[in-house]
Amino acid sequence: MVWNFANETTAKAARPFYGKPRYLSGFDVEKLLTGVHSELKYLQANTVIRIAHEHADRRLQFRRSKLRWRSSGGSKRSLGWIPFRHPQVKFVKGAIRFCGKRFRVFDSYGLDKYELRSGAFSQNALGEWFVNIAVKTATKAPDMPRRAVGVDLGLKASATTSDGQILAAGDFYRGIERKIAEAQRRGHKRHAKRLHQRAANRRNDALHKFSTAMVNNYGAIYVGDVSSLKLAKTKMAKAVLDSGWGMLKTMLHYKGHQAGSLVEVVNERFTTVTCSNCGQHTGPRGLRQLHVRGWFCSACETDHDRDINAARNILARGLTGPSAGTNFKEQKHHVH
Numbered sequence: 126m127v128w129n130f131a132n133e134t135t136a137k138a139a140r141p142f143y144g145k146p147r148y149l150s151g152f153d154v155e156k157l158l159t160g161v162h163s164e165l166k167y168l169q170a171n172t173v174i175r176i177a178h179e180h181a182d183r184r185l186q187f188r189r190s191k192l193r194w195r196s197s198g199g200s201k202r203s204l205g206w207i208p209f210r211h212p213q214v215k216f217v218k219g220a221i222r223f224c225g226k227r228f229r230v231f232d233s234y235g236l237d238k239y240e241l242r243s244g245a246f247s248q249n250a251l252g253e254w255f256v257n258i259a260v261k262t263a264t265k266a267p268d269m270p271r272r273a274v275g276v277d278l279g280l281k282a283s284a285t286t287s288d289g290q291i292l293a294a295g296d297f298y299r300g301i302e303r304k305i306a307e308a309q310r311r312g313h314k315r316h317a318k319r320l321h322q323r324a325a326n327r328r329n330d331a332l333h334k335f336s337t338a339m340v341n342n343y344g345a346i347y348v349g350d351v352s353s354l355k356l357a358k359t360k361m362a363k364a365v366l367d368s369g370w371g372m373l374k375t376m377l378h379y380k381g382h383q384a385g386s387l388v389e390v391v392n393e394r395f396t397t398v399t400c401s402n403c404g405q406h407t408g409p410r411g412l413r414q415l416h417v418r419g420w421f422c423s424a425c426e427t428d429h430d431r432d433i434n435a436a437r438n439i440l441a442r443g444l445t446g447p448s449a450g451t452n453f454k455e456q457k458h459h460v461h
């Protein structure tokens with residue numbers, strides 16, 4: 126209701142029946158909505174204000190005076206979204222208190238340890254409700270000196286670092302694939318959807334943990350761009366892979382920015398076939414050799430793990446250049 130009011134008002138102001146068009150800011154709309162929360166029973170002033178400002182931000186983002194209406198029904202119904210600010214919510218005895226009501230939550234984080242900030246109740250496509258809250262934590266000073274690291278992105282959004290750390294990410298669907306097939310066979314669409322969601326949650330969780338560990342431990346992070354060789358190997362849709370890789374890159378980028386680490390994309394051409402010790406092209410070549418995990422350099426007699434070796438080459442390339450020099454924003458437009 127609040128969103129649609131804001132939408133209608135700003136649209137009318139931008140194209141009035143007479144007079145000059147006016148472009149209303151979030152603050153203008155906020156003023157017009159004064160007192161509305163006392164008319165609507167379970168709504169507080171902060172929620173109304175945040176909706177008005179979110180609407181204004183989206184109008185700016187999409188450069189429109191009018192956005193889509195939010196609707197409660199139909200195939201294109203909007204998912205529930207109720208924003209709040211921190212004095213409005215309290216976490217008491219396993220439940221969130223909001224507008225005089227208690228909402229029991231599954232609290233896997235130990236929320237009573239934190240000071241709650243702003244957030245929102247939101248709904249997913251299955252109709253389940255979640256609460257997303259920003260919390261205040263102690264800021265951690267970066268541990269100096271901070272080293273540099275190379276990251277080789279592998280299949281199924283896995284990643285290997287030049288220090289030999291591995292994001293084993295191929296297992297998000299482990300134990301779930303079979304269940305999904307079964308659910309689909311029986312026509313249980315909703316259950317299948319839920320299982321896909323579970324795999325996606327696992328992936329997101331792993332990506333977050335990995336990227337956070339990276340920016341906490343390293344001052345410079347060099348990531349290989351994704352080669353078409355890897356894509357050719359897989360039967361999985363390119364989009365699925367890209368999203369995992371893209372998410373990891375995005376996370377590294379923004380977390381690195383916050384932590385003050387350098388994050389760069391490096392051309393990973395020849396990083397698999399080059400020996401990171403002597404620089405000769407003695408490594409496994411071509412598609413047929415992709416299954417080779419470890420190999421032996423015939424020139425300098427060093428044992429290599431394929432992915433760690435590649436990550437070391439990426440690191441060396443990042444440190445010495447010719448710097449690919451591309452940051453993520455530019456990289457996004459590249460076609461592999």
Ligand SMILES: [Zn+2]
Nearest residue numbers: 400403422425
């Ligand atoms: Zn060698």
